[in-house]
Amino acid sequence: MNSDSERPAVTELRLSAFKAHRGVVLPLGPLTLLSGGSGSGKSSALQAYEILARLGSGQSLARAVRDVAGGPSACVPAGARPDDQGRRGFRIGCTVSGPAGPVSLDLAVQAEPELRIVGERLTGGGETLLTTALTDPDRPAVQAAWHTAGATPVTRAPLPDDRLGTSLLPLRVAGKTAGQRLVLAAAEQVVVALRSAFVCDPRPEVMRGTGGARAAGGAGLPGAAGATGATGALGSAGGAGGSAGRGSGVRGGRGKGAGKAREGHDEGRLRSSCDNLPAVLARTSQECARRHAVLVAAVREACVGPVDGLRAVPRQAGVTGAGAAGSGARESGVTGATGAGATGAGVTASRMTASGATGAGAAAAVPAAGRGGTAGAQSGGGLGDAGVQVVLDRGVLGEMPVEQLGDGELRFLALALVLLTGPGVLAMDPAGEIPSAHQQMTVMADGMDRCMDRRQARELVSLAVRMAERGHVRLLGTVRDPSVAEGLPGVQVLHLGA
Secondary structure, eight states: OOTTSSOOEEEEEEEEEETTEEEEEEEOOSEEEEEOSTTSSHHHHHHHHHHHHHHHTTOOHHHHTTTSTTOGGGGSOTTOOOOTTOOEEEEEEEEEESTTOOEEEEEEEEEESSOEEEEEEEEETTEEEEEEEOOOTTSSEEEEEEEOOSSSSEEEEEEETTSOHHHHHHHHOOOOSHHHHHHHHHHHHHHHHHHTEEEOOOOHHHHTTOSSSOOGGGTTSTTOTTOOSSSOOTTOOOOTTSOSOOOSSTTOSOOGGGGGOOSSOOTTOBOTTOTTHHHHHHHHHHHOHHHHHHHHHHHHHHSSSOOOEEEEEEOOTTOOGGGGGSGGGGSTTBOOOSSTTOOOSOBOOBOOBTTOOOOTTGGGOSOGGGGTSSTTOSSSOOTTTTSEEEEEEOGGGOEEEGGGSOHHHHHHHHHHHHHHOOTTTBTOOOOTTSOGGGOOEEEEETTTTTTOOHHHHHHHHHHHHHHHHTTSEEEEEEOSOGGGGTTOTTOEEEETTO
8 A cells, every 4th residue: 555645544434224323324524523412323323433443453243342232233223123044233334535545345244143244345446346245154254255357357265254354355365466456455445544543432430430440451441442352453452662463454364462462551551431541641741742732721721720731740659539649749759559560669750831841850750650561550549540640730729630620621631632642642553564644543532522511622622623634633523512613624513313
């Protein structure tokens, strides 16, 4: 693929038969918001996209649908009748634009009586590039045929019925003929776009540690990062430098590194629930003062009262909650021992102000957990598990731990950080073979304006507009109030259920 041209991106989502949707086609721009009343299918549309993204990342079908409430059967359209063999299923698809031109992927999934992909079709360049069909229900495989355009027009071979065939093509196609090269370019384009998705659902109760003990790595949350397995996953824990766990990806299949996904920590990378926000903020403030200044400015607009900056401070030993933000936490050498594996002593507090200035020794402020040590190794505890917590500098009003912010303010902070960062900061596994400068990350935020007032939601959409203009970030979100996007350039609002 010529990655020097247009960046691969999903530009259309098709819900041919999925939950409440039948024959629905959603055009997706750089910044798309879905609106509609309760039950209109906003969340379902994002679920369909996430299933495709997980399959494109190399996950098995069972893992791709495991977070759907009610299981695979819940994806079947209401009223769908089983055939003579008692089979029911759903159909979804997408179009990915990029260097290879528009490429369409469509899937037919059997949900009952057993879960399997029974049909897949990949088209592009005026050709049918891949088709699969279930020919023997007793075998866990489908018969695949892909375009060759050589001495043999097509190549036929069995593929597993629990994997996306498109993601396996780079392992199977030699690329010797023009037809094979077209197949490779199309398959790689689709996989790159699907793997570039990050599902973000900041949960204030989990971030504060009031939602019960956290599963390691955020597992069990919608789109949770840090899930282990032999395949590269949407949100799987590849190393920050991209060396560990490229997964099924562009050179397809089941990369060995992906099997080393870590339980309990993601090398200082933000998880879907944003429960490890302090460790990530401690890291990002040191890496880019300008980006941090933009974050502080955005938070200032969203919060009530003055906001002069954000500070990462080490937690005092044995102190949890608001008390950890006291003046003693500003001194170096305070240990962050709040649980097993907590960051050791000698952590120096870092100044993270709107100007991006840092105090003496601030380079040492990033806790070990932020570099791949112990972030998330403990259970419970919320916004301080990594031995560091974040406080809001309110000028003459003093400091306030961010866990004392309102739910809307806390969600705003987390979502703003996601929009301002990229795959190297988020717990996701993008295609390592394509330079990050030639990729676009798609942030999926269901209930994007949840808990926020109109002012906060509009400020968040405005920030998304500025980031989307740079061409590296796309956003697909759902909102209750579509008026938050009125007058903002480049925002596409799709009203469902109208």
